Amino acid sequence: MAVVVVLLARSRNLFGVVLLGGVYSFLTATVLVALDAVDVAMTEASVGAGISTVLFLGALHLCKSEDARPARRPWPALALSVAVGAVLVYGAQGLPAFSDPASAIHQHVVPRYLNDAPKETGVPNIVTAVLASYRGFDTFGETTVVFTAGAGVVALLRRRRPGRKP
């Protein structure tokens, strides 16, 4: 992943950047699989690496991509990213250890979901049970957001037929 990031930062060709972005998404998906978040990994692989790469390529095709000149002064930007990264790493020190069962997030509703979800919903995949049943309102809002995004794109990009008044 580090290699891909360095290549991304050094690349001046948008086509290469889009493809490297897809590679990065796939690597992220493998990391998520290693973290046992298979649902998220599947979403990342299909949306991040698949659809958004295709959409970026489509947008690139529309914009007539060309190689940009190298940035003049990369040092302030580099210093800023390193500083933000350092702050994030410092903050991560305060997080509970990975998969620590005594951490706060595993004390609240997680035991109830893990113990009762298969009995209450009859669905063995807890992620699906939480998504569609316990958090049904959130998912409804999410679906509406996806619909709204699509409607927005349609409203922006729809071609008016020639000869019809706008």
Next chain:
Amino acid sequence: MRHDLILRVVAKLLIPFILLFALYVQFHGDFGPGGGFQAGVIAAAAVIFYALIFGLADARRVVPEPLVESMMAIGVLVYGGVGVIGLLLGGQFLDYFVLDHDPVHGQHRGIFWVEVGVAITVSGVMLKIFYMFADRGRIDES
């Protein structure tokens, strides 16, 4: 691209399996990883793949634009409809327990239809966005 034999043959071989995988992800989402969102994206990706290999016009013939546009809305309506059916059967909005005599079956049924709604909307929106982008480029060229 249209005359590339290998791509066309491979696409013909792959697309049925991609669609089958989308259905598997959709209906097996209760038991394994996956669900409506992932299944919708995979199904849309299959059609986008078809459009990339065989051209946009052919893809439009297979999945016509009005169908895609109505899919966007139908999915949300299916999701909301499950909620309203729950209301009509005497429960609360998006209350799945009342959908069947057995509350567990009711939950199962509710989750199933909600996931169907999510899948329809997501694949509709993804396809519509792709159609809009691809179509715009083609018109500009001509």
